[in-house]
Amino acid sequence: MDTKRRKFLKMAGATVLAGISAPAVVKLTSSPAVASGDSHSAEPAAGHAPAAGHAEEQPAGVRLGMVIDMRKFYDNQQMLDEAIAVCHKVHNVPDIPDRKSEIKWIWKTGFGNAFTEQSQNHRSETVLNSSFPVLCNHCDNPSCVKACPTKATFVVEKNGIVAMDFHRCIGCRFCMAACPYGARSFNWQDPRPFIKTYNPEWPTRMRGVVEKCNFCGERLAKGLEPACVEACKGTGAMVFGDLNDPHSEVREVLGKEFTIQRKFAAGTRPSVFYIV
Amino acid sequence: MYNKGMVMAGLIIFVLLVTFPIWFNRLDAGPMPKPELPPGGEKECVAPAAVMRDTHMQLLNEWRDDVTRNSNREVIVVAGKEYGKGLQLACMQCHSNKEKFCDSCHEYAAVQPTCWSCHISPTEAELKKEAQ
Numbered sequence: 001m002d003t004k005r006r007k008f009l010k011m012a013g014a015t016v017l018a019g020i021s022a023p024a025v026v027k028l029t030s031s032p033a034v035a036s037g038d039s040h041s042a043e044p045a046a047g048h049a050p051a052a053g054h055a056e057e058q059p060a061g062v063r064l065g066m067v068i069d070m071r072k073f074y075d076n077q078q079m080l081d082e083a084i085a086v087c088h089k090v091h092n093v094p095d096i097p098d099r100k101s102e103i104k105w106i107w108k109t110g111f112g113n114a115f116t117e118q119s120q121n122h123r124s125e126t127v128l129n130s131s132f133p134v135l136c137n138h139c140d141n142p143s144c145v146k147a148c149p150t151k152a153t154f155v156v157e158k159n160g161i162v163a164m165d166f167h168r169c170i171g172c173r174f175c176m177a178a179c180p181y182g183a184r185s186f187n188w189q190d191p192r193p194f195i196k197t198y199n200p201e202w203p204t205r206m207r208g209v210v211e212k213c214n215f216c217g218e219r220l221a222k223g224l225e226p227a228c229v230e231a232c233k234g235t236g237a238m239v240f241g242d243l244n245d246p247h248s249e250v251r252e253v254l255g256k257e258f259t260i261q262r263k264f265a266a267g268t269r270p271s272v273f274y275i276v
Numbered sequence: 277m278y279n280k281g282m283v284m285a286g287l288i289i290f291v292l293l294v295t296f297p298i299w300f301n302r303l304d305a306g307p308m309p310k311p312e313l314p315p316g317g318e319k320e321c322v323a324p325a326a327v328m329r330d331t332h333m334q335l336l337n338e339w340r341d342d343v344t345r346n347s348n349r350e351v352i353v354v355a356g357k358e359y360g361k362g363l364q365l366a367c368m369q370c371h372s373n374k375e376k377f378c379d380s381c382h383e384y385a386a387v388q389p390t391c392w393s394c395h396i397s398p399t400e401a402e403l404k405k406e407a408q
Binding site for chain 2: 089092154156158159161163165166167195196197198199200201202203204205206209217218221222
């Protein structure tokens with residue numbers, strides 16, 4: 001009796017010990033080859049490799065972006081109004097006079113509001129007194145997409161557009177809180193009474209839905225440029241294209257000119273660049 | 277059985293009340309809706325009429341997901357004519373009278389699809405047409 005119990009306790013103790021230590025043993029025997037070998041030394045080297053400084057990681061594939069050349073807009077603010085009007089017309093965006101409930105896809109703002117991270121000290125009169133076009137930045141790392149509980153807003157994989165599926169939007173406005181650029185508007189009321197002319201090829205929105213610029217996904221499918229880009233055609237004020245294609249027009253401009261981005265410190269990696 | 281008379285009378289009243297819509301309409305479901313055929317005289321749809329009658333809602337949902345979520349905006353060719361996927365881009369191009377086409381059946385079947393809270397019917401589009 002006694003010996004049997006002693007034997008049982010010994011066996012049980014050994015089993016428990018073996019069970020607890022097994023994962024540690026597996027880890028110790030399997031990892032050294034990987035950990036001490038190539039990857040450990042190679043990883044930091046790759047991370048700091050390019051001399052470009054803080055090079056951002058770029059996802060592969062098409063990533064649509066835009067360069068806005070403010071030098072073309074300074075003396076031609078009317079062109080900016082036209083670009084906004086044409087965008088709002090093709091997308092049935094209502095014109096609501098009350099600023100608290102207005103709907104904007106692309107709109108005008110001052111330098112200080114557009115570029116909050118830039119100093120306004122001793123800026124030229126032209127810069128301080130001109131309106132800057134601002135729109136959804138179609139970020140590479142969009143905070144709105146992370147905030148959306150229904151996946152109503154998402155990144156289109158084939159072109160990097162931050163798109164919206166109005167059918168799925170429940171109007172929680174988390175995306176509006178998450179967007180650092182204020183690029184999203186909420187329909188506090190039925191927008192239809194405020195739409196002057198309908199584009200019969202595009203829907204309106206209903207009360208309780210968030211909306212924003214879609215980089216004219218529906219026009220791109222037809223081989224057209226975004227409406228605002230088309231409105232300033234020939235001036236080069238707005239250049240649109242694939243940021244990942246080294247031979248695209250946008251990349252050509254980006255390679256030549258000094259550009260700035262809105263609120264880059266937010267870490268969303270915006271796709272809209274400005275030449276100021 | 278206790279209170280036989282009361283129970284039976286109650287049961288009869290209950291059955292009569294529940295079947296009220298049936299006997300009140302004298303076993304008649306009313307005239308069948310006759311949705312208007314395309315005023316432009318188009319004869320061919322994206323699918324046979326029977327299939328469309330049964331599953332147009334599924335087809336519309338597929339189109340919606342294809343266009344909004346997969347950015348798959350391939351055109352559909354019906355009888356040599358190209359149409360984009362969508363209510364406004366495809367359906368309404370031929371069935372141009374929503375009130376006489378969509379609504380006629382939907383009202384009969386007492387269904388209220390939410391399509392039109394955002395999508396614009398041709399009648400509505402006509403009201404705010406671009407002056408040219």
